[in-house]
Amino acid sequence: MAVKIVPLCVAVSIFAAPSSALGDTATYVDALDTLMLDRSFGLWPLPEAPKLDSRKVELGKRLFHDPILSSTGDVSCASCHDLKSGGDDGRAKSIGATGQPTRRNSPTVYNVSLHSSWFWDGRAESLEDQIDGPITHPDEMGSAWPDIVKRLKSSPQYTRLFRDAYGGDITPATIKNAIATFERTLVTPDSPFDRYLKGDLAALPKDAVTGLNLFKTLGCISCHQGALLGGNLFQKIGIFRKFGLLNRRAKGGAQDFGRYDVTKDDADRYFFKVPSLRNVALTAPYLHDGSAATLEEAVAMMAYYQLGRNLTSGETASLVAFLKSLTASAALSASGKEARNAQSK
């Protein structure tokens, strides 16, 4: 509660200053600076991964990596959500069982259980519901539940694993629950930023702290807040400028109406779920259409469309330094990029 009260007090001191102080810019500036010093500012460390039934987790992990779920037998959940690649596949659009590109960019599966809704347009309201989408979509795994159940029932190994975890019940519900249970363990706490939020001020390098302050003052934090720095609201892409103006690659994305496809409400046109920024340095390319190839490009595009401004190269570099501090060691070591980063240094 104290954390919540600090911004209130400072805000009051800014806006309720006596008239004699109105001309005193220094007071105004000091108050705002103090507000910016509030480290959390609506950002929270990630919780630890929950301890769940290890039999369900193991079964879910196996299913997640097994192409048995796809109609052609060669695409698994991990094909588009590779844990060794930041939890996505590094492509602008994923390639499904039919060889066709998916409609939108695949998000990372790390920390997926902490989102408030799933898919870019929020059409799934639970992690279990979300699993239906890629498994049955013709351009993704193109499967049907009765076929999946049949294939799993014919496998002695899966029969044994389902007996241990669910008393032998092999149904769409238990399959989804197993995969969701595994995904609930994919939480990545302990990034440098988490340690900074917990009081280790040396955990962030100086340029990342500059980036964090810019992140607050420019207003990125208005949407990218909470423990995930996003993932808990929808926002229109193109608040200040129409999306697709800046680069040609985004022109296709500009035809995507986002949440409107789910609600059919005109007010939801061009609204997409605000993605989480956790481990964002490992998940290029970016945006719903994968139109930003690098983190620098994504930051510049967001500033242009969402904040109505062009960033200097220094501002972009600082913001990118901050975003890199959101990479957790668990995601980094899984990706093997830790060794490569060390080598490059």
Next chain:
Amino acid sequence: MRNRNSWKPIRSVFGIIGISAILFTASPRLANSIETPLSDVVRSIGQLKALDAQLTKEILLLKHGIVRDYDSLQSITEATDFTIATLKLPKPTGAQADDEDLPSLLETLKNSLVQRLVQVERFKSKNAIARNSSTYFTYLLIKTAKNNNAFNLLERDVKRLSDLRTLMLAYSLNHGPAVENAFIKALGDIRDSAALLDQRRANATTLLTQIANHGEVMIKANHEVNKLVAQIISQDRAQLLEMIDYRISEFLESERG
């Protein structure tokens, strides 16, 4: 040998249980009032009232920037969703069957709560824009105040920015039409200033345009946020909850009586 008196309390307990069992079988109406089906509805209404109050509090804290993240809303909306899904009347019996309004009242309540969850989603989006524009707008005003010279501003524009800062303070305390109109006029003056500057003052033009843009977006977003907050914390819903609660209590009373 056990004292005969020590059996007395045990005999009383068995006696009470026995009488209760007879009453249950003999009077289905009484049994219904104690059984859980309608109690589930009562409990759900109680939960919805508590969630309603919690949501109102969170929305107001978020609107005023005291809470800055939307994580806290997640558990409230999930619980509301769950309670709506499980909220249904048991098969009508006795006096409940006479209360024809109750099913339609519950349906109205459910629709209203579902509608509110949509409004909460909208609120998050609009509030984020309002908070962003307000923070960045304030930041730009401060930046100009600190570095008038760096932006090569004309004296006229320095004066207009100073007026705008004062009005921003007034606007942040009072969104009334008089203050808002003065604020909008001041933003228009800033936009005029940007249009009047020549190419040698490109930095100042960009800055003034940004200030006008963010100020206007902030006012629009504030309007939308205020409208949504009014809908979300509407007293109609609270009254509907109270009315249903009262009807059910009345029914339960009549059943007990």
